[in-house]
Amino acid sequence: MVHTPSQLAALSRLFSATVFREMATKGRSATFARLIGETGLLDGRFTGPTVAEAFDAAFSRLRRAGARDEYVYRSALTHNVLLGKHSLNTAAMLAEFRAGACKADLVILNGTATVYEIKSERDSLVRLENQIRQYRRVFAKAYVIAGEDHVSDVLKATPAEVGVLSLVRWDRINTVREAVETFDAVCPVAIFEALRTAEACKILTALGGEPPDVPNTELHRALRTKFEQLDAAAVHREMVSVLKQTRNLAPLHALVDRLPASLQPAALSIQVRRADHERLVKAVSTPFEEALTWG
Numbered sequence: 001m002v003h004t005p006s007q008l009a010a011l012s013r014l015f016s017a018t019v020f021r022e023m024a025t026k027g028r029s030a031t032f033a034r035l036i037g038e039t040g041l042l043d044g045r046f047t048g049p050t051v052a053e054a055f056d057a058a059f060s061r062l063r064r065a066g067a068r069d070e071y072v073y074r075s076a077l078t079h080n081v082l083l084g085k086h087s088l089n090t091a092a093m094l095a096e097f098r099a100g101a102c103k104a105d106l107v108i109l110n111g112t113a114t115v116y117e118i119k120s121e122r123d124s125l126v127r128l129e130n131q132i133r134q135y136r137r138v139f140a141k142a143y144v145i146a147g148e149d150h151v152s153d154v155l156k157a158t159p160a161e162v163g164v165l166s167l168v169r170w171d172r173i174n175t176v177r178e179a180v181e182t183f184d185a186v187c188p189v190a191i192f193e194a195l196r197t198a199e200a201c202k203i204l205t206a207l208g209g210e211p212p213d214v215p216n217t218e219l220h221r222a223l224r225t226k227f228e229q230l231d232a233a234a235v236h237r238e239m240v241s242v243l244k245q246t247r248n249l250a251p252l253h254a255l256v257d258r259l260p261a262s263l264q265p266a267a268l269s270i271q272v273r274r275a276d277h278e279r280l281v282k283a284v285s286t287p288f289e290e291a292l293t294w295g
Contacts, residue, residue, distance in 0.1 A: 095269035100134035
């Protein structure tokens with residue numbers, strides 16, 4: 001089925017933080033009810049029993065080649081790498097993590113920190129070189145995952161140490177070039193600037209230093225000065241250890257298991273209060289016909 005640009009936009013927005021958080025906080029989503037009508041799903045006489053099946057049906061359309069957006073790529077990485085090779089008990093995932101002037105699409109922390117930049121069929125490569133330059137100052141391994149039409153240009157635009165992945169089908173990732181773990185470009189100050197103050201203090205302590213005893217107004221500058229003197233590989237190692245503790249996803253295990261596969265990546269990247277988990281599960285279990293009246 002060929003989708004119009006407006007239908008593709010509606011399919012993408014179904015998996016947005018707005019819809020996800022509305023369901024979590026209110027147990028319903030007026031945005032979901034409106035967007036479903038704009039996706040073309042009802043034109044195909046979708047009659048799935050619940051909201052969960054509606055999300056899966058919408059995702060099956062979104063993931064077709066030519067229509068795939070960033071969420072499809074994020075889903076492939078989540079299911080193939082985070083949940084496929086690792087687990088929520090041993091690895092952590094960061095979405096939209098700031099590195100310099102850029103935000104990394106996805107970072108997976110296991111034995112090291114690996115950043116993934118997504119370049120879907122809908123994306124331009126104009127900013128790629130600068131993004132990779134910024135990411136390599138914070139992360140020891142970097143990959144670009146791209147649509148097949150982008151792969152050749154991505155290979156030319158990135159250093160040999162940067163890995164390149166291709167999304168062959170929505171759920172199959174092909175490795176075009178392996179990433180090389182290297183600390184040559186890693187900068188302790190760039191890592192510091194990406195962290196919360198408490199995380200930076202933990203790293204400093206782990207490396208034998210002491211957090212500066214200064215007023216809060218001077219703490220950032222004092223910490224930055226201390227990080228300037230640290231070894232890049234050691235700071236990176238402790239960053240991985242600290243972030244795996246502070247950004248731990250293991251508490252989301254029970255929630256993820258109760259959501260449809262199409263919404264699991266959203267659950268791992270969009271923050272909602274633990275108190276809202278049951279409301280979210282109830283919302284996706286709502287009969288589809290009832291959800292159409294959400295307002």
